[in-house]
Amino acid sequence: MSEKEIGTVSSYFGNVGVAAIKLSNKLKVGDKIRIKGYTTDFEQQIDSMQVDKKKITTAKKGDHIGIKVPEKVRPNDKVFLVE
Numbered sequence: 001m002s003e004k005e006i007g008t009v010s011s012y013f014g015n016v017g018v019a020a021i022k023l024s025n026k027l028k029v030g031d032k033i034r035i036k037g038y039t040t041d042f043e044q045q046i047d048s049m050q051v052d053k054k055k056i057t058t059a060k061k062g063d064h065i066g067i068k069v070p071e072k073v074r075p076n077d078k079v080f081l082v083e
Contacts, residue, residue, distance in 0.1 A: 037077030
């Protein structure tokens with residue numbers, strides 16, 4: 001399996017378990033990602049994502065998306081697409 005960096009966590013909302021991610025590449029529902037940082041390292045499938053509180057199925061480079069995450073993430077954690 002290969003990994004390609006596709007974005008960076010910009011913020012985390014602990015009360016709802018959502019990560020805000022600034023994308024440097026495209027991402028779609030169904031993709032598998034890995035979030036890795038100083039104390040963070042897990043993989044997850046993208047079930048849904050939002051831009052400006054609207055559900056979307058695909059996001060492009062430059063989009064700022066929100067996704068549910070199973071654990072705490074931190075600003076500047078790297079987001080990788082697992083292929």
